Amino acid sequence: MSRAEQLKENYEQVLEELKEACVQARRNPEEVKLVAVSKKHSSKDIEFLAQLGQKDFGENYVQEVLAKQEELKNLSLNWHFIGALQTNKAKYVAGKFSLIHSVDRVKLARELDKQAKKKGVIQEILIQVNLGKEEQKAGVEEEGLFSLVEEVLKLKQLKLKGLMTLPPCWCGEKVRPLFARLRELKEAIEKRFALSLPHLSMGMTQDFKEAISEGATLVRIGTRIFGPRI
Numbered sequence: 670m671s672r673a674e675q676l677k678e679n680y681e682q683v684l685e686e687l688k689e690a691c692v693q694a695r696r697n698p699e700e701v702k703l704v705a706v707s708k709k710h711s712s713k714d715i716e717f718l719a720q721l722g723q724k725d726f727g728e729n730y731v732q733e734v735l736a737k738q739e740e741l742k743n744l745s746l747n748w749h750f751i752g753a754l755q756t757n758k759a760k761y762v763a764g765k766f767s768l769i770h771s772v773d774r775v776k777l778a779r780e781l782d783k784q785a786k787k788k789g790v791i792q793e794i795l796i797q798v799n800l801g802k803e804e805q806k807a808g809v810e811e812e813g814l815f816s817l818v819e820e821v822l823k824l825k826q827l828k829l830k831g832l833m834t835l836p837p838c839w840c841g842e843k844v845r846p847l848f849a850r851l852r853e854l855k856e857a858i859e860k861r862f863a864l865s866l867p868h869l870s871m872g873m874t875q876d877f878k879e880a881i882s883e884g885a886t887l888v889r890i891g892t893r894i895f896g897p898r899i
């Protein structure tokens with residue numbers, strides 16, 4: 670099978686499985702958007718999926734994604750930044766992504782706000798929450814979440830759209846309580862700050878079904894579409 674045929678088959682299967690997971694969760698499939706995680710895969714792969722109708726792509730590495738954006742600038746795509754972001758890289762990222770999923774500290778939020786202001790844009794973001802505790806570093810811990818939200822809401826060039834999480838392990842059913850927790854936290858923020866957050870970014874190749882049943886609106890799937898990353 671050619672690369673193109675393989676990608677097409679994987680992609681169509683994923684779309685089918687997403688739909689199926691929505692039906693099982695009694696959710697409208699239109700509420701769940703697929704973010705195809707293309708890190709470490711080629712611009713050619715992205716272009717091919719774009720031809721099949723995929724618009725949203727997720728990337729983790731600043732240099733890599735900026736090069737891809739340049740190569741693919743003729744396509745109208747929605748880019749998602751989903752990786753750990755150093756504060757000094759904020760200037761390269763602000764204004765270049767439809768959504769930044771990985772804001773996890775005040776310093777980074779302020780820098781993104783400053784850079785977005787310079788460029789005269791409103792940058793949409795998610796706050797990444799670390800629900801797995803000591804096993805990983807990325808994401809704000811639950812205890813610090815409300816105060817981070819409070820600070821982010823003061824920043825005029827940022828628009829908070831929801832929460833994101835990356836479970837500490839691929840534990841199948843065991844990640845479900847974490848996804849449920851992220852939804853509860855989103856609801857708690859909505860109530861406390863009297864606002865509406867449309868997005869929960871959760872679920873990857875191994876656990877997107879569980880995430881959908883717990884309310885995911887953005888699922889970030891890489892391996893299942895593109896195969897292993899080398």
Ligand SMILES: *Cc1c(COP(=O)(O)O)cnc(C)c1O
Binds near residue numbers: 729752873874889891
């Ligand atoms: C790489 C990555 C994904 C995709 O993971 P797969 O298991 O390949 O589907 C999703 N989210 C984040 C934050 C990632 O870094």
